[in-house]
Amino acid sequence: MIKIENISFDHCIKCTVCTMYCPVSQATHLFPGPKASGPDAERLRIKNPELVDSSLKFCTNCKRCEIACPSDVKIAELIQNAKWNYLKIHWFRPRDFFMSRTDLVGGIATLFSGIVNFIIGLSIVRIFMHLFLKIPFRTVFPKYEKTTFRRIFKKELRWSQSEYSKKVIYFHGCYVNYNNNSLGRDFVKVMNALGYGVEMKKEKCCGVPLIANGYIEKAKKNAVYNIASLQKGGGDSKIVATSSSCTFALKNEYSSFLELDNSGIADRIEFVTRFIYNEFLSGNIPKMKPLGIRAAYHSPCHLERMGGVMYTLGILKKIPGLELVVLNSECCGIAGTYGFKNENYDISQSVGKSLFNLIDKAVPEFVITDCETCKMQIEMNTKYKVLHPVTAIAMALDIK
Amino acid sequence: MIYDCLIIGGGLAGLTCGIRCASNGLHTAIISGGMNSLHFSSGSIDIAGYNTKGEIIKKPFDYLKTMIKENSAHPYAKTGIPGVRESLNFITGKFMEEGINLNHNNDMNHFHVTTLGTLKPTFLSQESVFNTDVADIANSHNKIAILNFKGFRDYYPEQTAANLKKNSMFKDKEIILGDISLPYYLNTEKNLHEFRSIDLARIFETERYLPRIAEEIKKASGGASIVSLPAFIGIRNYKTIRSKLQEMTGKFIYEIPSLPPSILGLRLDNALKNSFINLGGEYIAGERVVSGSIKNNQVEFVTTRNSGNIPVQSKFYVLTTGSFFSGGLAAGFDNISEPLFGLKVKGENKRSKWYNSNFFDRKSHPFLGFGVETDSKFNPVSGSGKTIKNLFCAGSVLSGYNPVSEGSGGGVAVSTAFKCAERIIKEIKND
Numbered sequence: 001m002i003k004i005e006n007i008s009f010d011h012c013i014k015c016t017v018c019t020m021y022c023p024v025s026q027a028t029h030l031f032p033g034p035k036a037s038g039p040d041a042e043r044l045r046i047k048n049p050e051l052v053d054s055s056l057k058f059c060t061n062c063k064r065c066e067i068a069c070p071s072d073v074k075i076a077e078l079i080q081n082a083k084w085n086y087l088k089i090h091w092f093r094p095r096d097f098f099m100s101r102t103d104l105v106g107g108i109a110t111l112f113s114g115i116v117n118f119i120i121g122l123s124i125v126r127i128f129m130h131l132f133l134k135i136p137f138r139t140v141f142p143k144y145e146k147t148t149f150r151r152i153f154k155k156e157l158r159w160s161q162s163e164y165s166k167k168v169i170y171f172h173g174c175y176v177n178y179n180n181n182s183l184g185r186d187f188v189k190v191m192n193a194l195g196y197g198v199e200m201k202k203e204k205c206c207g208v209p210l211i212a213n214g215y216i217e218k219a220k221k222n223a224v225y226n227i228a229s230l231q232k233g234g235g236d237s238k239i240v241a242t243s244s245s246c247t248f249a250l251k252n253e254y255s256s257f258l259e260l261d262n263s264g265i266a267d268r269i270e271f272v273t274r275f276i277y278n279e280f281l282s283g284n285i286p287k288m289k290p291l292g293i294r295a296a297y298h299s300p301c302h303l304e305r306m307g308g309v310m311y312t313l314g315i316l317k318k319i320p321g322l323e324l325v326v327l328n329s330e331c332c333g334i335a336g337t338y339g340f341k342n343e344n345y346d347i348s349q350s351v352g353k354s355l356f357n358l359i360d361k362a363v364p365e366f367v368i369t370d371c372e373t374c375k376m377q378i379e380m381n382t383k384y385k386v387l388h389p390v391t392a393i394a395m396a397l398d399i400k
Numbered sequence: 401m402i403y404d405c406l407i408i409g410g411g412l413a414g415l416t417c418g419i420r421c422a423s424n425g426l427h428t429a430i431i432s433g434g435m436n437s438l439h440f441s442s443g444s445i446d447i448a449g450y451n452t453k454g455e456i457i458k459k460p461f462d463y464l465k466t467m468i469k470e471n472s473a474h475p476y477a478k479t480g481i482p483g484v485r486e487s488l489n490f491i492t493g494k495f496m497e498e499g500i501n502l503n504h505n506n507d508m509n510h511f512h513v514t515t516l517g518t519l520k521p522t523f524l525s526q527e528s529v530f531n532t533d534v535a536d537i538a539n540s541h542n543k544i545a546i547l548n549f550k551g552f553r554d555y556y557p558e559q560t561a562a563n564l565k566k567n568s569m570f571k572d573k574e575i576i577l578g579d580i581s582l583p584y585y586l587n588t589e590k591n592l593h594e595f596r597s598i599d600l601a602r603i604f605e606t607e608r609y610l611p612r613i614a615e616e617i618k619k620a621s622g623g624a625s626i627v628s629l630p631a632f633i634g635i636r637n638y639k640t641i642r643s644k645l646q647e648m649t650g651k652f653i654y655e656i657p658s659l660p661p662s663i664l665g666l667r668l669d670n671a672l673k674n675s676f677i678n679l680g681g682e683y684i685a686g687e688r689v690v691s692g693s694i695k696n697n698q699v700e701f702v703t704t705r706n707s708g709n710i711p712v713q714s715k716f717y718v719l720t721t722g723s724f725f726s727g728g729l730a731a732g733f734d735n736i737s738e739p740l741f742g743l744k745v746k747g748e749n750k751r752s753k754w755y756n757s758n759f760f761d762r763k764s765h766p767f768l769g770f771g772v773e774t775d776s777k778f779n780p781v782s783g784s785g786k787t788i789k790n791l792f793c794a795g796s797v798l799s800g801y802n803p804v805s806e807g808s809g810g811g812v813a814v815s816t817a818f819k820c821a822e823r824i825i826k827e828i829k830n831d
């Protein structure tokens with residue numbers, strides 16, 4: 001049945017501008033583009049859901065079509081809905097199962113991080129993964145940390161947090177917890193410098209990789225858990241996240257895609273750069289020393305869709321001694337777990353190529369971006385180390 | 401963290417204004433809700449194509465005097481004729497820096513061939529659409545070929561030819577129609593149901609198939625030395641592709657603007673965005689300004705769809721939101737309004753007076769002349785009748801001119817935006 005709130009496809013005037021900006025249809029003709037897959041096909045799907053094109057699986061959900069659309073059609077949302085609500089998965093796929101359970105896998109891997117990092121780095125293991133799990137041989141997996149950020153926080157950081165009169169609740173996400181503890185530390189450092197103590201609630205994976213791999217029910221379970229956990233206590237404190245995709249899920253997709261009630265937390269959720277921007281705007285700017293580095297900034301697709309790039313640029317421009325080259329907006333091609341799959345590898349590389357070229361042309365010392373999977377993709381394909389904006393601020397705070 | 405200049409709308413006007421502000425060191429941002437109308441445009445820039453009787457203007461700069469005399473509320477009356485000239489020089493210079501040459505015909509209008517095969521007067525065109533050689537070559541050759549890519553559904557060469565034949569310039573010419581094709585490509589690639597100009601432009605862009613395409617062109621053009629293709633011969637490297645194809649075929653190749661999405665327009669858009677970003681401007685795509693707050697005859701802040709509790713602030717604001725299609729103007733059942741600030745709008749409220757009954761009326765339609773009313777400095781007037789000093793308006797959101805009947809859309813966008821930027825730069829420097 002047609003849902004009355006979901007008829008934005010009717011505003012499509014068939015101008016095809018979305019397809020012009022679709023990085024996937026640029027990389028492959030196997031994907032007919034957002035217009036054909038979204039608003040065009042939607043008319044047919046309403047009549048018969050079976051009329052769904054198998055090419056939908058090529059969509060990375062980068063949402064660049066929605067950014068491009070002059071008529072405000074929710075193209076990516078239409079495609080996501082069609083992909084997972086009609087295209088039921090009937091078989092068990094170990095790769096997708098494990099890839100989407102970032103918290104389960106991360107929890108186990110950090111316990112044996114030395115061994116795990118060693119094993120997944122071995123060529124023979126990577127050949128095995130390429131052949132049997134269909135994970136591209138050339139993938140470099142992010143290293144697992146020796147411990148989780150939660151344990152570090154409990155042991156070292158928690159004690160000093162009550163010294164601050166104001167507080168924020170930190171949604172660290174799986175990446176900080178299992179793969180990049182230092183970003184979590186940087187976050188706490190920056191919040192403390194702004195006069196905020198950090199508190200953490202129990203959390204599960206936000207659900208982004210689950211949604212991307214078609215585990216909608218499991219994503220809903222996680223979302224329900226997170227909404228309840230984040231809602232408990234905390235008063236009006238902002239819930240701040242350092243991952244742009246986690247933020248988008250918590251704030252938007254829980255209601256718009258998973259159809260859950262997140263109204264109790266949606267207004268309190270902030271992406272970290274927006275939170276800091278607001279503090280800077282009110283004059284709360286900590287003392288930073290000149291960094292003396294040249295960095296290229298890449299804007300992640302989902303942050304663009306959230307309208308968040310202006311805040312990141314706003315705070316980066318406040319860091320003294322940071323020479324910033326803002327790269328033209330291009331998709332990096334990884335799209336979460338998408339680029340970690342054999343069948344998508346070539347497309348993902350082809351999409352990212354223009355960005356890699358832009359980075360090389362900018363000749364930076366570092367690349368700065370807000371998203372962890374963009375970071376992985378850029379580090380895999382260029383020689384540059386990628387920093388989070390929060391890390392850049394933390395670096396400027398550290399200089400003596 | 402407050403911008404010097406915040407531009408609402410990222411089209412030709414917004415980008416022109418942004419580039420000028422940013423190149424003067426102003427902290428400038430453009431908020432653009434969806435891609436701009438360059439994507440639907442011919443990729444040529446008009447100044448004045450027709451007079452009030454619908455006759456074609458040969459020398460647009462001469463005609464501007466008459467235009468201003470007949471209509472003192474015209475945006476050109478506010479920019480002044482030297483202002484129009486200066487702004488066009490500025491923007492062609494910027495295009496040149498980005499590798500796009502915009503040609504004019506010794507300061508006169510030239511014609512470009514439309515998809516339908518009519519001839520449209522315009523002032524600046526990319527060299528693949530117009531260059532000064534084309535007239536000589538056309539005069540010295542009697543055969544022209546109009547080609548299409550087989551299966552491309554947005555272009556019908558038969559129609560172009562039939563209409564061209566009605567024109568005295570082409571009456572005696574032999575027009576050869578033909579298709580080019582890439583069987584290899586068509587066999588291996590799927591999903592050709594979405595076979596639009598952008599798909600073809602990307603095939604050309606790879607340069608991989610050029611020798612094959614050159615063979616096809618030679619075969620299909622039947623000895624004609626002038627060959628037209630719909631505008632899809634590449635996006636960023638169209639110049640190289642065109643010269644390679646000309647070299648391989650020994651023929652003069654030009655492009656005919658096609659239906660949207662417009663590749664000619666996309667090239668201009670890419671160039672302007674590049675220029676703006678390289679100058680340090682912030683182009684915020686996919687965000688929409690939803691309202692503006694006016695206090696003491698000043699814009700206090702604007703809110704966007706995602707700005708929530710953090711309004712966006714700037715010293716100066718420029719409204720380049722365009723006309724009805726892009727939402728710069730809104731039509732209710734019996735009223736016309738400017739939705740963001742509730743500015744005073746010039747137009748008819750009575751619906752029956754919005755349009756002429758003939759769709760292709762030479763006088764176009766009255767609604768295209770509706771828009772925001774401004775003073776001579778392009779400052780608009782609020783709903784309560786007070787001039788807003790830190791807000792400027794440029795491009796097709798303005799009233800006082802009809803871009804379609806005059807053939808003046810591009811020129812007004814560029815010159816008014818340029819003028820707004822000039823005022824803002826001056827005021828900031830005086831501060």
